[in-house]
Amino acid sequence: MPHLGLLAPRYDDGGLAGVLPGVARSIGVPGLEHVPSVPMRPARRAVVVLVDGLGYELVRRRGGHAPFLRSLLPAAYRITAGFPSTTATSMGTFGTGQPPGAHGLLGYEVLVPGEDRLLNELSWEDGPDPRTWQTQQTVFERAAADGVAVTSIGPGYFDGSGLTRAALRGGRFRAADQLPARVDATLAALRAERRSLVYLYWGELDKVGHVHGCQSWEWGDELEAIDAELARLVRSVPADTAVYITADHGMVDAPHALRIDLAHDAELAAGVRHVGGEPRALQLYCEDGATPDVLATWRERVGERAWIRTKAEAVAEGWFGPVREENLPRVGDVIVAMRQNFAIVDSRRARPQLLALLGLHGSLTQEESAIPLFHVPARDSA
Template sequence: MEEVLPPRYDGEGLAAVLPAVARSLGVPGGAGAPTGMDLPEARRAVVVLVDGLGYDLLRQRSGHAPFLRGLLPAAYRLTAGFPSTTATSMATFGTGLPPGAHGLVGYEVLVPGEDRLLNELSWEDGPDPLRWQPSETVFERAQAAGVDVTRIGPGFFDGSGLTNAAVRGGSFRAATSLDDRVDAALAAVRASRRALVYLYWGELDKVGHVHGCQSWEWGDELEAIDGAMARLAASVPPDTAVLVTADHGMVDAPHALRIDLGHDAELAAGIRHVGGEARSLQLYCEPGAAADVVQTWRARLSERAWVLERDEAVAQGWFGPVAEHVLPRIGDVVVPMRDNFAIVDSRTARPQLLALLGLHGSLTPEEVSVPLLRVPARDNA
């Protein structure tokens, strides 16, 4: 396994996908990432984000996905942002900005001035999402330019904190099954001569978390996705591009290799809040304790994790350029894991989270690499 795959926030990153799609639809450029992607012009586009469909996993398990496998030779191998987790990646995808700019810098992060963590996925008791992430999304920009924007996902996404922070703009259509979402996408793209349709599917990530990304259950779910994507590509109007991407990959992290901070007083010392997630911790330390925490964690974990102070992680460019108001949301100590190691905290984590096998969030290629698979409009005739 390679050591580390630094995230990119240019034409080789997830941040460039929606700006490139918008440009292909004739939408003027905004404040998003520069993009070297040359997507053919189209009048309409459907962008599908499959949660957890890492590039390396797709190649490894491509026997389950003959349609998507056929698109791999011309695919872009992109990097998701850091951490490689859904909340962060959704904002990177939706705004075209790096995490240090859009501010969704992890699964659980400190709310500055409130001495508490915010779960940016559930957004429970969270701040106003438009104040937490005020930058314009690509969907908002496309809608303002006259493109009919439709977002499709589960009903509880509509108006949620993460949705409003990361992928707001246009209209929302709720649909439950993958086939229903494909039908909704087809209806939306057929209803307008200039359309951008976004379809989200999260079951692959859920299966990977519970059963592992090497499981037969993961392969079965990939087969279902492959069939649905083949039907979508075959059914859209001939001036419509279809693109498939993802927010992160995944690794299986055996429970026997994990450390539990609830049973490790030495590692837990000096830490006020344990943020981030098991593959990519963000440690918020007691006043004056950060240097000791770094020393202890490096002494114990140098072969299992990268242990960096906040300023070091920022200097490495992991979050991209970091705005001043975003900086205190990042942990005093940032700890992405090597290989398939993980650190959990049974004092605060729900048992269901502790039981998960497939995890993500770190900087390994398996977690950071995501595909951009393309069916250009001219090939849909």
């Protein structure tokens, strides 16, 4: 059965924020002693694979499609992605080792303070300078400064993108399209350097889940292909290499019949100047003075379908972790994290392709927030 109760975000050793700092520390990068991480054995080289959309509960329930990952599951860590459980935010958390409130990548779409517009932090279209929007040093930058050969492997259009420069800057980038080619590039990068950290990203599982749903046979087929390549990677790495496999979020199927469209609901739309976030994790930026009325209306109308908080409440409850003062204006006045399989869309501005998606994420349910951390230690110690 799906686990759709609230999963409180964690930004200590039980969260995504600890993964990359822990890996870097395991290969000897200094200055990370006080950065939370899960226990990791020393190694000379390390690979971190991030499979977009590979939720812990999905692996557990659909493990028949992934015999290799299923064999690792008993020893895997069940960690949390943070809030919102969405790629742009999780990449910031992963890449910096900091909670969203610190790195400032606070959602799929967030307000640009002083400009009265939303920034899509995934596409970064017409976005600000990534280095001024996200000022925290990345773990890749720390590792590269210590002489580690850092290589990121992913689709070519990620090279130099706004999100990459904000969250994952540092080291070199190697483009490869298909997963087998990315595994080959990973192995080549490892063999080329005695002390190395390689990051491999794969996003197709998330795409398939969005279009067909994470309960579909198409999702299962994609997981099978990923599982086979991950097994090949682990078999083929040098003996002094540790391999870590994790994700940025999980997913739920959100049937269209359970959705509310703000374009056809004047009561819910009243007083809302910008609808940020995404359908499972909305951030409402209200007209001046309208926040109390918006909050009351949304709690009355959709309070049974969502966890609804004011900005102050969400911050106080630690949804974003400690929030830096300069990042507070990016947070919505009202935060709406959907329960169960519900979603709220706004067809006045969302593209039809996005409205058509079946699989969604972003909220605080276990299905969306719980992610795995698989660890295959090096066969030879560092």
